[in-house]
Amino acid sequence: MKNYVPIWLLAVFIWGLVSCSTRENQTLDLSKAVILVSPQIAGSMQETVSTILVEEIEKRSTIPLELGNGWESDTRIALALATDTVLFRKTVPSRAGSDAPEQQDEGYRIFHEFDEAGNTLWVIGADTRGILYGIGKLLRTADLSEGKVALSRNIDFSESPQYALRGHQFGYRNTANSWDAWTVEQFDQHFREQVLFGANSFENIPFQEVGSSPHFKVNPQQMELELSRICEKYDADYWVWTPAPRDLSAPGAPQEGLQKQEDFYARVPRLNAVFVPGGDPGDNHPSELIPYLEDLSAVLHQYHPDAGIWVSLQGFNEEKVRYFFDYLQTNNPDWLAGVVNGPSSPPVALERELLPEKYLHRFYPDITHTVRCHYPVENWDQAYALTLGREPCNPQPEMYTRLFNRDSPHTDGFITYSDGTHDDVNKAVWSQLGWDPGKDPETIVREYTRFFFGAELAEKAALGIFALEDNWDGPILENPDIEKTLALWKKLEAENPELAGNWRWQQLLMRAHYDGYIKKRLAFEKKLETEAYAILAKADSIGADQAIEQALQRLQKVETEPVSQDLKEKVFAYGEMLFQSVGAQTSVEKYGASGAERGAILDFIDYPLNNRWWLEDEFEKVRSLGSEAKKLARLDFIQTYEYPGEGSFYDNISSADAKHVTSKTDDAIDFLWENNGINRKRLSTQLFQFTPTLSYDELDPNSDYLIRVSGYGEALLRANGQRLTPTKYEKGYEEFKEFPLPKELISDGKLEISFDKPDEEHLNWRQQSRVTDVWVIKQ
Incomplete structure (x- = not known):
């Protein structure tokens, strides 16, 4: 029998040859x-x-x-x-x-x-x-x-670029979580890579003390010069961020600042701009700051005639802002190059409107932090905030593309605020959007992965980066993508061992494993807490002390029977790799991070994700109560704290899974940071909003309700627009305010709760009133 080649197979073969030939052509x-x-x-x-x-x-x-x-x-x-x-x-x-x-x-x-x-x-x-x-x-x-x-x-x-100024801050100082450990060669390569992605400016923070970082490999005064030389090599602008002396009214303070700056100006070969923040740090009145800046400009131009003086209005109140812009309108100074808009500045659009046209307007966006910052992660689960904290690896191309196009049009460009390598993807996104704000973030990220990981891996690694951003969207336990993201990165790691020494690769892998570990822990610890409450519900029959003991044993399984230790071990392995490859300081004790908020994610990887610490402290208080009846009453309150009964409702105000909260915070100061992150308060007490809004549509119009509020300070509550009078009004943490709800306000079964803002502008935000928990309790 003859062997015939099927026509369809021959067609495929011919098509393949044509296709290959076409691709070659x-x-x-x-x-x-x-x-x-x-x-x-x-x-x-x-x-x-x-x-x-x-x-x-x-x-x-x-x-x-x-x-x-x-x-x-x-x-x-x-x-x-x-x-x-x-x-x-x-x-x-x-x-x-x-x-x-x-x-x-x-x-x-x-x-x-x-x-x-x-x-x-x-x-x-x-x-x-x-x-x-x-x-x-x-x-x-x-x-x-x-x-x-x-x-x-x-x-x-x-x-050609749409924005003339496109840069990033690289402060060679101890608070940086990585590059204070860099050599001149590492900075040279990194600045080169930033230029190849479209950056044209770099900002240093000079005047660092020689021994201020244990990681310095180069004298910081020498590095100030080297960074200037690198900028000269790549034809990039060299900026410096140099706060004025804190109190310019003090005798000799302006002269001291001017002399310090002049010595620096005389040493550096290239200097294009000097940025003096008006606040953060610095709280000088513009009547003191402006003469200092004018004198500084005269000194600067002796050594760098084309360099400019820039200032921000960060932390300025209304009177200071008015004074500053009145001065510009009246005096029209030529010594000022422009104004920088940073965190706590006036709104960027308003500032541009007030700024005379002759002055440039630079943006100073914070792309490096996740909480208590300029651009907090939206809808972030508290478990991430407690563990990953403020400076984890944070690629967010979708979010930053949206924010760039919202805020940057009011400016002439940007130099971003950064304190480490963890935001490397975000830097590439901002640099490229500075060229073309309409550029698709998928294209930017694919170019990033192609450049740093190789052409064959570009598509898959880009998908992995977007998957990491998706990991942070909403309640962890309701996000099925976290396991898929981990599986994707595990597969990429296994298939590409040649990238093991690439620090960008290492930190992305570390994030995928960290996220996966946190989800496993959260599910486990939530389950343990639920089981502990079930034990407390039996306290009437087994006795208060026995219920406490059994509940503690259940909660402590987190230490005696820990979950997913293989993921944790991988995270620590990446921490070591990153310290060796790029100086990343992911632990205070182990790697010398300058502080708990500065990228020390290993130190918080096992932070309790349930109320174990709070319960341990509460149980100690219960044990000291004088009678069994008091003990049982307190245990009943503890175990029903978040479960007020059928027909009642409870919301942890800023939790990603809050069911009735309709408001969002505009800054991530809704995560209470105390004692370097070791906070034993209830998890709900650590989240807050100043004036939250809540909406309900399932109330029984024939029932009486009591609205209970926990938080700190005042709570000026309105129900369906009407201010309610409290019958109980305690102002401390984990104390309560109670407001009877008139039936006539909920005749349709619907309720809108809002809070008037007290007059507390004179207080730091940490002292201002806030709301942490709200109950609507059916009587």
Whole structure:
């Protein structure tokens, strides 16, 4: 019998050959390209641009491309300025008109040209920065792998940035959770990578004491100079954040500040801007601050004539804001370059409206923190806030794209606030949105993963980053994606062992395992607490002391029978890797983090996720009560705290799973931070809002209700718009206010609760009244 090849199989084979051939025809092979560099690129930048291109390609492909000075090779990568007419006697492609992106400041064009001499990939920049950004786009989109350097044929892409200022703060100081351990070489590479993603400015925090960080490998005064030199190398602006002396009215304080600044100005080779925050820190009145800034400008211009003085109005009250803008309108000073809008500044849109047009407006967004900050994580489960805390690895491309496009249009650009490597994805997102606010975050993240993890892994790793952001959306126990995210990253880890030493890879893997561990712990500890309450419900029959003992034994299973220790061990392993690779300080004791809030996520990985600590303290109080009746009454109150009975309702005000709360906090100060994070209060007491709103539609209009409120300070409660009179009004933590609810207000079974804000603007937010728990109790 003859062996026939099925027609369908032959068709598939032919299609495959055609497909491969088509892909090859669409791909430009640059593995043997010669790099040509315009002689018109000024000074050392000629070497910088060629070095970046050669080194970054070789890192990813192991192919060392060579430099040339002619057109002998049939494949070239040509780096030219838009003002060049010829490059080594060959015409440089140009487009008519002056509106082409490569003719705008920092703009570039990547263009594939094929002619009788072969293939040329042109990178044409409006200036040297434009060439750098064109190289960045090439490296972020090329197919670079072992023995391969390729790009799509017929590419013709160009862009120029929408925002003139695009940068990040890198304060070489102890409070940074990683880069205070860096060498000059590490900063050089990192600044290079930031430039390749579109940044053009870096801000340092000088004047650090020599022994202020145990991790310093370089004298901080020397690093101040080195960072300036690195900025000069990559043609990036060098900014410094330098608060004024706290009290400028003190004798000699302005002179002391001016002398300190002058010594610094005289030493650094490049300095483009000096930012003096008006607050955080600093609480000087603008009548004192403005003369100091004017004198500072005169000193600055002696050494750096083109540098500018910038100031923020952070922490300014209405009178200070009015004084400042009245001064600008009246005096129109030329010594001021612009105003910086940061956390606790006036609203960004209002500030831009008040600022005279001649002054620039810089944004100072906090992309590094998760709670008690400028941009808190939205709808974040308390279990994450208690454990991951304020500075975990926090890739949030979707959230920051939305916030960027909400706030940045009121500014001329940004230098973000950052205190570590944990927000690395966010930096790339902000830098790229500074070029094109309409850019899809998926495209940005894919370019990020392609550049740092390789072309073949780009898509999967990008999905993994978005999955990590999804892990943080809403109540943990209702989020099925957390296990899927962990499984995805475990698979990526197993399939890509060559990335084990990559610090960006390490911190993403650490987050996936940490999130998975927290979900396992939360489910387990919630279950233990529920079982403990069930035991307390039997106290009438088994006795108060016996009920306490049994409940404690149940709660302590978290230590005697801990869950998912394999995940915990992996998290600690990544902590060690990150300390070795990038100096990440994920523990105060183990790795020398400067404080519990500064990325020390290992120190809180086993923080109680139920009310175990509070219950232990309450049980001690119950044991000291004089009679069994009192003990039983208190135990009954404890076990029914969140379960007020059928037809009644309870809400932990800022919990992600609160059922009736309709308000959201606009800042993550709703997580009470005490005693370096070791807080033994009820979990609900650690979450609050100042003026929450709640909505109910299931009340019985024929029943009497009592509204109970816990919190701190005042609680000016309204029910369906009517202010209620309390019958009990205690103001301390875990004390209660009680308001009888008139039946006529709920004739339709619906209830809206709101709170008037007391006049407490003179108080720090930590002393202001807040609400933590609300009950609507059917009588």
